[in-house]
Amino acid sequence: MNKNIEALYQIAQKETKRIIGLMSGTSLDGLDIALCEISGSGVNTNVKLAQFETISYSEEIKTEIRKVFAQKNIDFQHLVLLNEWIGLLHAEMVNETLEKWNIPSSEIDLIASHGQTVLHAPKFLHQQEKFPNATLQIGDGDHIAVKTGIITLSDFRQKHVAAGGEGAPLAVYGDYFLFGKEGENRIMLNIGGIANFTYLPSDIKNEDTFVTDTGTGNTLIDLFVKNYFFDKSYDKDAEIAKQGTVNQDLLVNLKDNAFFKKGFPKTIGQELFNAEYVELALSKSNLTNITAPDLLATLTRFTAETIAEAILFAVENSSYKIEDFKIYLSGGGANNPLIVKWLKELLPCSFFKSNDLGINSDAKEAILFAVLANETVAGGDFKFNSVKIPSVTMGKISFPD
Numbered sequence: 001m002n003k004n005i006e007a008l009y010q011i012a013q014k015e016t017k018r019i020i021g022l023m024s025g026t027s028l029d030g031l032d033i034a035l036c037e038i039s040g041s042g043v044n045t046n047v048k049l050a051q052f053e054t055i056s057y058s059e060e061i062k063t064e065i066r067k068v069f070a071q072k073n074i075d076f077q078h079l080v081l082l083n084e085w086i087g088l089l090h091a092e093m094v095n096e097t098l099e100k101w102n103i104p105s106s107e108i109d110l111i112a113s114h115g116q117t118v119l120h121a122p123k124f125l126h127q128q129e130k131f132p133n134a135t136l137q138i139g140d141g142d143h144i145a146v147k148t149g150i151i152t153l154s155d156f157r158q159k160h161v162a163a164g165g166e167g168a169p170l171a172v173y174g175d176y177f178l179f180g181k182e183g184e185n186r187i188m189l190n191i192g193g194i195a196n197f198t199y200l201p202s203d204i205k206n207e208d209t210f211v212t213d214t215g216t217g218n219t220l221i222d223l224f225v226k227n228y229f230f231d232k233s234y235d236k237d238a239e240i241a242k243q244g245t246v247n248q249d250l251l252v253n254l255k256d257n258a259f260f261k262k263g264f265p266k267t268i269g270q271e272l273f274n275a276e277y278v279e280l281a282l283s284k285s286n287l288t289n290i291t292a293p294d295l296l297a298t299l300t301r302f303t304a305e306t307i308a309e310a311i312l313f314a315v316e317n318s319s320y321k322i323e324d325f326k327i328y329l330s331g332g333g334a335n336n337p338l339i340v341k342w343l344k345e346l347l348p349c350s351f352f353k354s355n356d357l358g359i360n361s362d363a364k365e366a367i368l369f370a371v372l373a374n375e376t377v378a379g380g381d382f383k384f385n386s387v388k389i390p391s392v393t394m395g396k397i398s399f400p401d
């Protein structure tokens with residue numbers, strides 16, 4: 001037997017596996033590295049977060065990725081080079097972090113790497129009948145396996161697409177396994193660059209469970225903060241938006257897109273929610289001179305209202321009332337006091353942070369990929385009863401030699 005297959009076979013039988021989850025979101029802020037100790041699988045999965053670190057992306061890395069990110073026309077060679085380079089960089093970041101933690105690589109069983117999304121194109125976006133849903137994450141897993149010496153699972157989203165999904169959101173697999181609770185109506189709401197939520201009703205018959213994107217999270221807010229203020233990368237504590245007034249005309253035009261009328265589950269990215277999207281809404285509203293605070297107040301309201309409307313729609317189509325739900329927040333938007341204030345006004349239910357469930361909310365998405373890798377190597381028996389969630393294990397396996 002190939003010794004790597006033998007090693008994988010041994011790892012699969014370990015009671016507790018040490019798996020490093022890697023996630024770098026579309027906000028391009030950096031690489032989240034979560035060292036997880038995982039036992040069990042499926043709904044019996046137990047995760048302990050042993051270590052967590054975020055390695056910020058340098059301006060150079062951000063600039064190189066932005067040359068291809070979420071764009072239709074790019075320098076093809078640059079994309080090919082980036083695929084290798086991001087793999088190498090992520091491997092180096094893991095090695096440096098293990099050194100910092102004083103943990104030898106031989107003590108790590110697996111790495112689960114999300115990679116860097118460069119284009120997310122569900123059918124809704126590309127609109128070409130003969131082509132399926134499509135999404136592409138780069139940063140090849142072979143580089144990570146070879147450079148760290150650790151068996152690496154990567155490219156998780158393709159199996160989801162192959163099984164009929166849009167390749168996202170994958171959050172439901174972690175949310176259902178770790179946070180689904182009989183007797184409690186929960187919504188796990190992640191407000192990252194793009195916002196998504198997992199719907200976990202209390203009878204936890206998994207045919208009712210689903211996950212969906214709601215639209216923009218922080219991405220448009222961050223984009224325009226950077227446009228107006230060279231020294232800022234986000235609206236810290238909503239300080240700028242709080243000084244502005246929501247422009248109702250602009251808000252109506254921002255919400256006027258077929259994405260918001262589409263049923264669940266649905267996914268989207270910065271391919272739609274970008275500067276042109278806002279410029280079109282501004283011109284439809286005949287606004288040539290909106291102030292930065294008014295624009296940011298309106299964009300912040302756009303995020304809050306589209307999240308709230310999607311959640312209300314999900315609940316109205318069930319036998320529950322919104323008052324029966326607990327919402328658990330994660331992602332950068334959970335730290336935006338204006339988004340949270342407006343969500344509380346629009347959604348009369350109770351609010352918590354996913355930290356209240358014992359999971360560091362910053363690490364939540366990196367942990368998800370560790371859980372998915374655990375499922376591929378040591379689980380795979382669990383089936384969702386819902387056509388909305390493909391029951392597949394995900395990730396391709398790379399060996400170090």
Ligand SMILES: CC(=O)N[C@@H]1[C@@H](O[C@H](C)C(=O)O)[C@H](O)[C@@H](COP(=O)(O)O)O[C@@H]1O
Nearest residue numbers: 025026027117120168169170171192193194
């Ligand atoms: C296609 C794609 O890459 N989707 C991600 C989305 O992935 C999560 C893990 C999911 O699939 O459930 C993430 O939540 C969001 C957060 O953004 P960040 O705040 O981390 O930048 O970014 C992107 O939409």
